[in-house]
Amino acid sequence: MGQIFIANPKGGCGKTTVAVQLAGFYANTARAVRLVDHDAQRSSLDWAAGRPSACPPIEVRFFAEQSFAQCDVSAITIHDMPAAWTLDNVDTLIRPQDTVIIPLLASPTDIKACLRFIMGVYRSGLLERGVTIGIVANRVRTNTRYFKVLEAFLAKLDIPLITVLRDSQNYVRAMDRGLTLFDLPASRCSTDRAQWQPLLDWLPIVDP
Numbered sequence: 209m210g211q212i213f214i215a216n217p218k219g220g221c222g223k224t225t226v227a228v229q230l231a232g233f234y235a236n237t238a239r240a241v242r243l244v245d246h247d248a249q250r251s252s253l254d255w256a257a258g259r260p261s262a263c264p265p266i267e268v269r270f271f272a273e274q275s276f277a278q279c280d281v282s283a284i285t286i287h288d289m290p291a292a293w294t295l296d297n298v299d300t301l302i303r304p305q306d307t308v309i310i311p312l313l314a315s316p317t318d319i320k321a322c323l324r325f326i327m328g329v330y331r332s333g334l335l336e337r338g339v340t341i342g343i344v345a346n347r348v349r350t351n352t353r354y355f356k357v358l359e360a361f362l363a364k365l366d367i368p369l370i371t372v373l374r375d376s377q378n379y380v381r382a383m384d385r386g387l388t389l390f391d392l393p394a395s396r397c398s399t400d401r402a403q404w405q406p407l408l409d410w411l412p413i414v415d416p
């Protein structure tokens with residue numbers, strides 16, 4: 209089974225948010241889920257420390273190095289990659305059956321930084337090796353000028369935009385309590401949950 213890597217060297221674009229939400233989704237479908245925190249800030253670990261014991265469990269590990277041994281494949285494994293990771297060791301880390309999600313904010317600084325990362329992705333040969341790669345636009349306000357700039361940027365890439373997540377306090381509140389949207393009553397976050405569906409449909413997850 210493939211592993212899911214959440215990567216973008218820019219801090220604050222939503223790597224931990226996407227990693228944690230996906231872990232919460234799969235845990236709530238009764239699958240075994242492992243969340244691997246590679247970031248020195250340990251935000252995924254902090255989040256997991258506050259997770260109520262009544263919630264579906266998520267195994268969280270910390271790897272300071274990016275050169276970790278491949279995890280066993282009995283659980284859905286989600287990697288929250290570190291800020292400033294610019295594809296070091298990518299050939300040994302990421303295999304053809306794996307998926308890379310790039311969260312991206314609609315700001316000029318983030319788009320420029322992401323362009324450098326995506327140039328690296330092209331040079332790395334990941335796409336030729338068959339690795340599935342997609343972009344998640346995060347904290348988006350669709351009626352802004354910078355969303356149009358983001359759309360124009362994405363139109364030039366071979367990497368698809370999978371979904372658009374709005375800026376929502378539901379993420380901030382859930383993070384604070386060790387929860388995800390998928391641990392909350394659907395009625396409280398239906399707009400936000402609906403925005404995850406294209407990503408969940410796109411991910412090539414098969415049960416272990």
Ligand SMILES: Nc1ncnc2c1ncn2[C@@H]1O[C@H](COP(=O)(O)OP(=O)(O)O)[C@@H](O)[C@H]1O
Binds near residue numbers: 218291346348373377
């Ligand atoms: N869609 C969103 N709506 C509101 N706040 C968000 C959203 N995505 C991320 N955030 C907040 O932005 C900050 C940075 O997000 P985070 O996931 O920690 O980024 P990264 O792991 O890439 O550094 C966090 O405080 C997080 O709660």
Ligand SMILES: [Mg+2]
Binds near residue numbers: 252
């Ligand atoms: Mg983080």
